[in-house]
Amino acid sequence: MAELQRTPLHDLHVALGARMVPFAGWEMPVQYPMGVLAEHLHTRAHAGLFDVSHMGQVILRGPDVARALETLVPADVQGLAEGRQRYGLFTNAAGGVLDDLMIANKGDHLYLVVNAACAAQDIAHLRQLEAQGVTVEPVTDRGLLALQGPEAEAVLARLLPGVAAMRFMDVAEFDWQGARLWISRSGYTGEDGFEISVPLGQVEALARALLDQPEVAPIGLGARDSLRLEAGMPLYGHDMDAETTPGAAGLGWSIPKLRRAGGARAGGFPGAETVLAELAAGPARVRQGLRPEGRAPIREGVAIFDAAEGGAQIGTVCSGGFGPSVGAPIAMAILPAALAPGDTVWAELRGKRLPATITPLPFHQPGYKR
Amino acid sequence: MLKFTEDHEWLKPEGDEITVGITAHASEQLGDVVFIELPEVGREVEAGEEIVVIESVKAASDIVAPLAGVITAVNESLPDDPGAVNQDAMGTWFFRIKPADADLSGFMDEAAYQALIG
Numbered sequence: 001m002a003e004l005q006r007t008p009l010h011d012l013h014v015a016l017g018a019r020m021v022p023f024a025g026w027e028m029p030v031q032y033p034m035g036v037l038a039e040h041l042h043t044r045a046h047a048g049l050f051d052v053s054h055m056g057q058v059i060l061r062g063p064d065v066a067r068a069l070e071t072l073v074p075a076d077v078q079g080l081a082e083g084r085q086r087y088g089l090f091t092n093a094a095g096g097v098l099d100d101l102m103i104a105n106k107g108d109h110l111y112l113v114v115n116a117a118c119a120a121q122d123i124a125h126l127r128q129l130e131a132q133g134v135t136v137e138p139v140t141d142r143g144l145l146a147l148q149g150p151e152a153e154a155v156l157a158r159l160l161p162g163v164a165a166m167r168f169m170d171v172a173e174f175d176w177q178g179a180r181l182w183i184s185r186s187g188y189t190g191e192d193g194f195e196i197s198v199p200l201g202q203v204e205a206l207a208r209a210l211l212d213q214p215e216v217a218p219i220g221l222g223a224r225d226s227l228r229l230e231a232g233m234p235l236y237g238h239d240m241d242a243e244t245t246p247g248a249a250g251l252g253w254s255i256p257k258l259r260r261a262g263g264a265r266a267g268g269f270p271g272a273e274t275v276l277a278e279l280a281a282g283p284a285r286v287r288q289g290l291r292p293e294g295r296a297p298i299r300e301g302v303a304i305f306d307a308a309e310g311g312a313q314i315g316t317v318c319s320g321g322f323g324p325s326v327g328a329p330i331a332m333a334i335l336p337a338a339l340a341p342g343d344t345v346w347a348e349l350r351g352k353r354l355p356a357t358i359t360p361l362p363f364h365q366p367g368y369k370r
Numbered sequence: 371m372l373k374f375t376e377d378h379e380w381l382k383p384e385g386d387e388i389t390v391g392i393t394a395h396a397s398e399q400l401g402d403v404v405f406i407e408l409p410e411v412g413r414e415v416e417a418g419e420e421i422v423v424i425e426s427v428k429a430a431s432d433i434v435a436p437l438a439g440v441i442t443a444v445n446e447s448l449p450d451d452p453g454a455v456n457q458d459a460m461g462t463w464f465f466r467i468k469p470a471d472a473d474l475s476g477f478m479d480e481a482a483y484q485a486l487i488g
Binding site: 030031035036037038040222226295296297299321322324329350 | 401402405407423425426427428430449452453456
């Protein structure tokens with residue numbers, strides 16, 4: 001393993017018995033001794049602490065920064081209220097997705113969180129905005145924690161009473177033991193929870209303070225993946241990439257009417273013509289949920305056919321595995337949009353065609369505090 | 371006398387048959403097992419042939435036949451309770467095989483296996 005970066009919690013992960021693996025150039029905990037299944041179920045029932053310090057944090061400043069970011073992201077950034085966060089996509093000229101990101105309006109600046117694997121590319125991409133008077137500041141002196149689960153609010157409010165008043169997708173700052181925390185009420189598990197940006201020097205102290213709470217267990221990337229899969233959330237590089245349009249990725253919802261054809265601020269982002277034409281016509285293919293028959297997981301790369309024998313391949317599983325809370329295997333694939341919930345397709349697994357039922361996303365209903 | 375393979379299987383001779391499972395080390399490496407597909411009883415297998423599919427929350431793997439022979443029995447409760455492997459790997463058998471050649475001297479004993487996994 002050459003030159004993997006380590007998060008500020010590396011020593012804590014090792015002390016907690018984590019199995020460390022390379023992920024997006026970082027050495028990350030994939031699981032702790034509790035195991036992926038129990039970590040997943042713990043997060044759904046109580047609260048899980050995730051180290052997501054590998055993710056990219058970026059600050060954008062400038063007199064017209066929201067308008068500028070809209071030239072790269074087909075979201076309503078100008079309409080994002082101070083203290084609120086929203087989901088968006090970087091698109092490319094072909095209408096594909098370069099990355100997905102969270103955008104927060106912090107009043108005098110925008111705060112972005114991007115995927116670890118895409119962070120360097122995203123920052124280079126954002127530097128185009130310098131010509132529009134925007135400054136791009138990668139945040140390198142902070143780690144990022146996620147506290148997720150139905151008991152996350154009770155836990156975090158014990159340390160910071162103010163967080164209880166936050167609603168889903170609110171962002172706010174708090175002081176904790178001399179550290180300025182940037183907190184959003186959001187996550188990647190389908191549970192209520194918080195994402196907490198912490199100065200590097202205090203990440204471990206905060207993590208330990210949270211782990212000291214009886215509801216909290218450390219959770220690795222393995223359970224993070226099964227939690228987000230059950231929540232129907234796409235993972236960049238798997239469920240969408242530079243060759244996948246927002247429509248096909250099932251992310252058209254992130255592009256509001258005012259950025260679509262006929263809207264007040266229609267287009268004006270890379271690939272707008274392709275992206276908007278597809279959304280106007282209705283995508284021919286879209287990411288759908290699948291429940292295979294039986295217990296065998298169908299994983300990324302498994303071919304999906306339209307018949308039990310012969311027929312044509314109509315897609316490929318982009319994310320799949322066992323859903324611990326569902327209690328059965330679940331998967332997502334980009335498939336013809338004409339397929340409706342209840343329809344049967346066939347997954348080719350070890351030379352056999354296994355029936356799978358189209359299932360609405362998410363597989364697990366979210367517990368957000370709206 | 372238990373024997374072990376480099377593929378992290380344990381072999382337990384019983385009469386002229388051998389009962390096969392996976393080691394605790396293997397089950398820890400796999401993580402939580404969620405799916406097991408066993409071979410058919412009566413199947414003739416070659417040494418090294420992939421005859422069991424075992425999937426954990428993380429990945430799909432195979433268990434190979436440790437030696438050539440005929441499958442004489444499988445643990446039919448396993449597909450409904452794959453997590454048993456994580457709870458007690460050494461006490462959870464997968465299949466019995468009647469080997470063509472019952473010589474197990476080429477396999478590791480427990481001390482050698484422990485040395486292998488460190």
